[in-house]
Amino acid sequence: MTDELSEDEPPATRQSNAKEDRHFVTALARGLEILSCFRSGEKMLGNQELADRAKLPKSTVSRLTYTLTKLGYLQYVDEAGKYRLGTASLALGSAMLSKLDIRQYARPYMQELADFSHATVSLGMRDRLSMIYVENCRSQAALTLRLDVGARIPIALTAMGRAYLAETSNAERNDILDRVRELDETKWPAIREGIMRSVEEYHRLGCCTSFGDWQHDVNAIAVAFRPTNGSSILSINCGGPAFNLSSDFLLNEVKPRLLDLVERLRRL
Structure with missing residues (x-):
């Protein structure tokens, strides 16, 4: 099992859409795109790797990494000839997480559910076409998914x-689906069918399922909610290896909890 699978829309698509907006600052967007290339579990990336991921010329990436290093958002490692996230980037992430008071409240209940299910329970927020883990609890059992805070998983398959x-508005859902479709027209019919099935089961069962849809050996259920304080929609899941976490157990034993x-x- 891989640690993550990102399904963000291609940078070229985002930049072409932004050209119609005169307030959009392309240079800033490119700099942020470089920072977003660093994924959970990765320590260092070189200019060529960043250029490949950001779909930008290597010369442009070199100027961006130079600037970001000067500002402290990246740190250059001489021995490796690569960059890692700097303290300024880490401070931004830490500041954002510290504002999520719900994490502290949810953690003991998430851990209780993780221990009961012998699985992993995670809290996530949307970032473009991914969900990012902002809190994660796993049982002491050895057979659990190795996904930590900051990990990204695809919004359309998980x-x-x-x-x-299922929880967001029709307008936002349709906008997301349009961008997912642009990623892979060939796989789109199957992806759309899975999403529509999940939206229907969400209203029928009270949760969404992914039994081998994301990774063939992973089962999970999830519920999304919007806290009463009006903050963004959050989603919480319980998942793990399929051979250790059956669909019947998830739906009959885990779902009520x-x-x-x-x-x-939700009441926070």
Whole structure:
């Protein structure tokens, strides 16, 4: 099992859409795109790797990494000839997480559910076409998914992402689906079918499922909610290896506890 699977829209697509907006600052967007190339579990990237991921010329990336290093958002490692995130980037992430008071409240209940299910329970937020883990609890059992805070998973294929799509407005959902379609027209019919099925089951079962849809050996269920304080939609899932976490167990034993947890968080 891989640690993550990102499904963000191509930078070229985002930049072409932005050309119609006279307030859009392309240089700033490119700099932020470089920072977003660093994924959970990766320590260092070189200019060529960044250029490949950001779909930008290497010369442009070199100027951007130079500037970001000067500002402290990147740090150059001489021995490796590569960059890692600098303290300024880490400070931004830490500041954002510190504002999510719900993480501290949710953690003990998430851990309780993780211990009961012998699985992983995670809280996530949307970032473009991904969900990012902002809190993560796993049981002491050895067979759990190795995904930590900051990990990205695709919004269209995972239970956590599909729960978000079921909870959000029709307008936002349609906008997301349009961008998912642009990623892969060939796979789009199957992806759309899975999403529509999940939205229907969300209203029928109270949760979204992903039984082998993201990774063939991973099962998960998820519920999304919007806290009463008006903050952004959050999604919480429970998942793990399919051979250790059956669909029947998730729906019959885990789901009632997950719904109870979400109801506690919704009232915050």
